[in-house]
Amino acid sequence: MVRGAVQTGPLAYEIRSFERPTVGSDEGLLRIEACGICGSDVEQYRGHLVRPGMFPLIPGHEPLGVIEEVGERAAERWGVSVGDRVAVEILRPCHSCDHCLTGRYMSCPNRDGAYGMTPLSRAPSLWGGFADYLYLHPWAILHKVSKDLPPEIAVMFNPLGAGVRWATMLGEVGLGDTVLILGPGQRGLTSVIAARARGAGTIIVTGLSRDEGKLALAREFGADHTINVEEEDVVARVTEITDGALADVVLELTPIADQPIRDAIECVRHSGRIVLAGLKGGKSVQLVTDRLINKGVTVRGAFGVNAEAYIEAIRIIESGRFPLERMASGTFELADTEAAIQALADGDAIHTCVCPDGGSALAGAMTSREEAADAG
Ligand SMILES: [Zn+2]
Numbered sequence: 001m002v003r004g005a006v007q008t009g010p011l012a013y014e015i016r017s018f019e020r021p022t023v024g025s026d027e028g029l030l031r032i033e034a035c036g037i038c039g040s041d042v043e044q045y046r047g048h049l050v051r052p053g054m055f056p057l058i059p060g061h062e063p064l065g066v067i068e069e070v071g072e073r074a075a076e077r078w079g080v081s082v083g084d085r086v087a088v089e090i091l092r093p094c095h096s097c098d099h100c101l102t103g104r105y106m107s108c109p110n111r112d113g114a115y116g117m118t119p120l121s122r123a124p125s126l127w128g129g130f131a132d133y134l135y136l137h138p139w140a141i142l143h144k145v146s147k148d149l150p151p152e153i154a155v156m157f158n159p160l161g162a163g164v165r166w167a168t169m170l171g172e173v174g175l176g177d178t179v180l181i182l183g184p185g186q187r188g189l190t191s192v193i194a195a196r197a198r199g200a201g202t203i204i205v206t207g208l209s210r211d212e213g214k215l216a217l218a219r220e221f222g223a224d225h226t227i228n229v230e231e232e233d234v235v236a237r238v239t240e241i242t243d244g245a246l247a248d249v250v251l252e253l254t255p256i257a258d259q260p261i262r263d264a265i266e267c268v269r270h271s272g273r274i275v276l277a278g279l280k281g282g283k284s285v286q287l288v289t290d291r292l293i294n295k296g297v298t299v300r301g302a303f304g305v306n307a308e309a310y311i312e313a314i315r316i317i318e319s320g321r322f323p324l325e326r327m328a329s330g331t332f333e334l335a336d337t338e339a340a341i342q343a344l345a346d347g348d349a350i351h352t353c354v355c356p357d358g359g360s361a362l363a364g365a366m367t368s369r370e371e372a373a374d375a376g
């Protein structure tokens with residue numbers, strides 16, 4: 001039997017058993033090693049992303065695992081064999097429509113739903129990463145990852161993929177560019193890494209007083225300056241740091257607050273780029289759009305991550321160049337899935353994941369460090 005952590009409704013989880021599916025020629029079965037958790041999991045847990053008929057389901061849309069079984073045609077198409085470690089993308093696009101064929105597969109209108117968001121009622125039920133196994137649909141997108149990394153680090157392909165896409169692909173961060181990152185969460189930190197890897201010049205990150213630990217980590221990953229927005233004026237500080245030149249690229253990653261959007265417009269240089277990725281809960285935001293025109297600013301909305309960014313992110317992780325283990329705030333067993341989501345929701349954790357088999361020695365090391373800290 002296969003265990004799955006099932007969300008039955010808002011704030012409600014239970015462990016259920018499932019039949020292990022049989023695998024046809026075009027499909028596969030993944031043994032989950034780790035499934036990462038992000039802000040969307042918190043929203044889903046609270047019931048904010050609810051659609052009718054969605055529950056019960058197995059959440060978890062950032063799965064990493066080992067190919068347990070794969071059909072003959074699927075193995076050829078994906079270029080994988082049993083035993084390979086792969087990261088799985090959230091979407092299952094059709095691979096045939098105009099969107100897919102022109103590289104915009106994230107907006108595929110024919111897609112077969114998304115991992116972590118497909119109801120149990122649809123066979124074979126194993127559509128989420130918070131389980132022992134994940135069903136690999138013929139349209140799934142897989143990326144091979146080195147088996148030399150602890151699963152808790154390898155699973156960071158997802159947040160790092162976001163950092164790569166937002167900073168370097170949408171923000172077009174180039175050699176020597178000044179980059180301002182508003183918000184020091186999981187994706188703000190991975191944006192620091194991506195910008196650093198791409199050869200950025202000065203990197204500045206903002207946060208609140210309670211983000212002190214995250215801002216310290218941003219500096220460890222390569223940020224040159226951090227700004228506490230509760231104590232300092234962002235625009236004045238950025239002007240001072242850059243000697244009036246302002247930022248070539250601004251990434252706006254803060255949730256709900258709208259002041260950071262106005263700050264982004266003031267902090268970007270003439271003809272600079274702004275990437276908006278911080279969702280504001282659907283509310284309208286007051287802007288003086290004349291400022292965008294007069295400064296000739298390019299504004300881009302960041303929707304999701306694509307294969308190009310995932311592949312680059314996996315290369316950065318495999319390079320071992322950045323101390324990514326510093327972002328690993330906790331590894332949780334399947335039965336503790338709610339606790340893993342709660343830890344991220346509480347705000348202090350940076351990256352948590354669920355490892356059905358308990359994770360690697362890294363998890364043990366982290367736990368014993370925490371125990372030592374608690375004891376001390
Ligand atoms: Zn996510």
Ligand SMILES: [Zn+2]
Pocket residue numbers: 093094095096097098099100101105108109110111
């Ligand atoms: Zn398509």
